[in-house]
Amino acid sequence: MNSAFFDGAADGGGDAGGMKLLIQTIENTSGLTIDHFVRVSLLGFYQLVKALGPIDVCLNQAAHDTNSGVDLPAGRSTLNASQALSFVRQRDGLPRGDLDREVRQQYFLSQEAREALSARTLLNPVKVADLLHGVGDAVQVDDTLSIPDLVSTFSHIDLSAIRSTTIPTAGTPTIDGYATVAVDFAAMPAFIQDIVGPPAAYTAASAADPSTVHVSVLNGAGTPGGATTASNALTAKGFVVGAPGDAPSTSTTVIEYPAGAEAQAKAVAAVVPGATPVMSTTVSGVTLVLGTDGHTVSTPAPAPAGGASSAPAAAPSAASHAAEPAPAPSKPVGDAYGAKGTCIN
Known part of the structure; x- marks a missing residue:
């Protein structure tokens, strides 16, 4: 960001030129309009x-x-x-x-x-x-x-x-003797979508049948065999799965999909809890990119050992149901500092 302002201000551009290039850089990075x-x-x-x-x-x-x-x-x-x-x-x-x-x-x-x-x-x-x-x-x-x-x-x-x-970052490397903060570009789309919300087309779509969904898995988590394991799990759930591959390290698990593939992406999202579906112009089909947050394809709980009865468990009593903790509210992006009395570290 500092480089963008400096480069835009060079050669007579001044502050106006620096701000113009800085805004263009932020728009290109975030997909937002300033x-x-x-x-x-x-x-x-x-x-x-x-x-x-x-x-x-x-x-x-x-x-x-x-x-x-x-x-x-x-x-x-x-x-x-x-x-x-x-x-x-x-x-x-x-x-x-x-x-x-x-x-x-x-x-x-x-x-x-x-x-x-x-x-x-x-x-x-x-x-x-x-x-x-x-x-x-x-x-x-x-x-x-x-x-x-x-x-x-x-x-x-x-x-x-x-x-x-x-914005999501990926470490603080030293480049040409200068300390920098690296942007986690792979996590940016999900980060921005958490702020502005999913596209209307995705919200309106109904999940497609898994047998009609072609999906590929890329490993951006660095976990050995992670993409292969997720691919096998998707195959077991009826999806048509391409060859697994690797992706640059990223902190966020995302489901990238091209415009028009909202229903297919929604089907994948249903079996990958915690993943964020994001529309992308860089993919031609639905792509699950695994991140270091650990989200991956859900798997069924193992069957009870020792030949236990498969009869359905009794419905929980009203008392036991009432004792269950309420689900935690979703964490908003960022911190609200407008409220009086807020403290920071």
Whole structure:
């Protein structure tokens, strides 16, 4: 991402050229369309706090770092502008380095957005003027957006519904002497779909009969024989299965399918719990890509040993049924930082 901005800004492109290439890179990587951009510099964090006043943050554990200057106890703290800048600059001492610094900045912006859009700010003309002046110096927006428009738009949004997240990564290799964060491109489609939801065509489709479904299995988990084992399990369930193969390592098990093969993909998804079906332009048929998350083709429980009776078990009593734990709710993508009192590591 940094390279995209630098390359776009080179040869006279300036910030506009850098932002254009950065947006194009993000769109190509995610498949999403970006309508507007807002750019905040580190100085911007400082100026936002100066305009809005001290900001409250909450940490699950104390943070001490001499490089950034952060020195905060566990629990709630009220930060002035200088402390806020140290807070969002911290990298050292965090388990994931830059990725956790990103969490710091996401959290900070969510807290500032809540303060900026509170009644005590919007109903105070002096504070609004200070905010617009401070933001105007610290924030860059595209030509089709203005700061007042941005404030007006966010004033109609439930901040608790906004979630911040980080794209899937595949390690931090050193390239040409520089530390980098590698993108897990194979996991990106499922990650994006978890955010925006499945296509309408997939939701509307009914699962096809397995005997009509041609599917191939690729091993992106690195488990020896994983693709062969999954292929055999699919064959046993009546699917028409191609030769197994390997894929680049990926963290997420996905079922890739071309447009028009939604019913076939849904049939495979029914027997691979936890896998995410994603439409893809790079496959010609339904393809199960196994990831390191461990999801694979479900297999029936083994028959009881010792010739046990095959008679159906008695239906559970009302009491035993009531004692069963409720299924865990699905985990949303990202963290909701809009709610007051949220703490981070």
